[in-house]
Amino acid sequence: MAVLIYTENRDGKFTKASFESVSFGVRIAKEMNLPAVVLSLGTVDNKALQVLGKYGPDTILTLEDERFDTLDNKAYTAAISAVAADIAAKVVLFSHSNTGKAVAPRVAARMKAAYAPALTGLPVSYNPLIVRKKVMSGKAFADIGLSGEASVLTLSPNAFEVVEKPADIPVEKVNIPVDDNWFTTRVTGVQKQTGKVILTDADIVVSGGRGMKGPENWGPIEELAGLLGAATACSRPVSDEDWRPHEEHTGQTGKIIAPNLYIACGISGAIQHLAGVSSSKYIVAINTDPDAPIFEAADYGIVGDAMKVLPALVEEVKKVIQ
Numbered sequence: 001m002a003v004l005i006y007t008e009n010r011d012g013k014f015t016k017a018s019f020e021s022v023s024f025g026v027r028i029a030k031e032m033n034l035p036a037v038v039l040s041l042g043t044v045d046n047k048a049l050q051v052l053g054k055y056g057p058d059t060i061l062t063l064e065d066e067r068f069d070t071l072d073n074k075a076y077t078a079a080i081s082a083v084a085a086d087i088a089a090k091v092v093l094f095s096h097s098n099t100g101k102a103v104a105p106r107v108a109a110r111m112k113a114a115y116a117p118a119l120t121g122l123p124v125s126y127n128p129l130i131v132r133k134k135v136m137s138g139k140a141f142a143d144i145g146l147s148g149e150a151s152v153l154t155l156s157p158n159a160f161e162v163v164e165k166p167a168d169i170p171v172e173k174v175n176i177p178v179d180d181n182w183f184t185t186r187v188t189g190v191q192k193q194t195g196k197v198i199l200t201d202a203d204i205v206v207s208g209g210r211g212m213k214g215p216e217n218w219g220p221i222e223e224l225a226g227l228l229g230a231a232t233a234c235s236r237p238v239s240d241e242d243w244r245p246h247e248e249h250t251g252q253t254g255k256i257i258a259p260n261l262y263i264a265c266g267i268s269g270a271i272q273h274l275a276g277v278s279s280s281k282y283i284v285a286i287n288t289d290p291d292a293p294i295f296e297a298a299d300y301g302i303v304g305d306a307m308k309v310l311p312a313l314v315e316e317v318k319k320v321i322q
């Protein structure tokens with residue numbers, strides 16, 4: 001028996017969320033007295049795979065086949081379930097990323113395992129296994145008891161600190177046959193955004209709401225984001241109005257993010273917006289209304305006109321970083 005941790009890479013480099021998953025999975029494995037096994041799918045060079053050893057697993061497995069370089073839910077489900085069966089996984093862990101959200105429930109169904117998504121911390125109890133997650137748009141926590149032979153879990157990004165336990169772990173190739181019938185889709189071309197920080201991976205996010213009045217006022221938000229190496233985001237009405245692209249919309253019906261710093265400019269802080277950003281480590285709000293609900297969620301608040309505060313902030317940041 002083991003704890004199996006699926007690790008995601010982007011163009012051959014493992015994501016920060018994967019390092020969090022390994023750290024989390026290693027801790028769970030230790031508490032359950034089981035080995036922690038990490039799994040990588042697709043072509044990743046040996047050096048990148050060995051980086052995973054820094055976070056304390058007992059085994060690093062790789063299933064190298066270039067058809068895994070792009071996500072095919074059916075193929076990923078088949079491969080991860082086959083490895084889980086091979087090592088008799090008691091727990092299979094994913095990051096709560098787009099891939100995790102798509103594949104983890106399928107793996108759970110395939111394994112006939114219990115499923116708990118978007119965990120916010122270590123289990124409350126290991127025997128029986130009881131895990132904790134946010135519910136009601138982040139207003140409450142629910143403790144969920146999992147029964148059965150195995151459990152499939154996903155971990156919210158930024159919910160668990162990366163813990164380094166350097167060790168030289170050899171990388172082993174997975175010894176299961178890859179079936180051609182697993183692959184039902186084929187990516188024929190990819191057009192990538194260049195020079196933009198990916199919102200769900202970003203450490204810092206600068207976000208604008210309806211208080212920014214119109215798309216022509218996004219200059220200082222983009223400039224501040226550029227200076228800080230941050231991603232840009234927005235509230236839902238902003239993307240509904242086509243002021244900003246839909247992939248920037250955060251909240252209950254948009255992306256759920258948990259950066260270290262979230263700067264909310266002209267955003268009221270409606271519960272549906274906070275559902276997507278309340279796990280940020282620090283929230284800074286800029287709003288003209290001192291009674292705006294965003295100030296209840298914020299760690300730092302600036303009561304003022306974002307059109308004036310943002311350019312001043314940009315100038316101050318320039319002084320610090322230049």
Ligand SMILES: Cc1cc2nc3c(=O)[nH]c(=O)nc-3n(C[C@H](O)[C@H](O)[C@H](O)COP(=O)(O)OP(=O)(O)OC[C@H]3O[C@@H](n4cnc5c(N)ncnc54)[C@H](O)[C@@H]3O)c2cc1C
Pocket residue numbers: 208209210211212234235236237238249250251252253254265266267268269270271272273276286287288289292304305306307
């Ligand atoms: C089912 C459902 C799902 C939803 N899902 C989402 C979601 O996923 N994400 C989301 O964001 N919303 C969502 N909403 C909408 C949500 O309820 C709010 O309407 C929305 O978040 C408000 O966006 P806002 O804060 O940009 O705009 P507003 O509520 O209009 O707030 C604008 C804010 O800007 C301030 N302001 C005005 N001028 C300035 C200025 N010059 N400088 C600084 N501040 C200024 C105002 O004081 C105000 O606080 C959802 C709603 C429903 C019903």
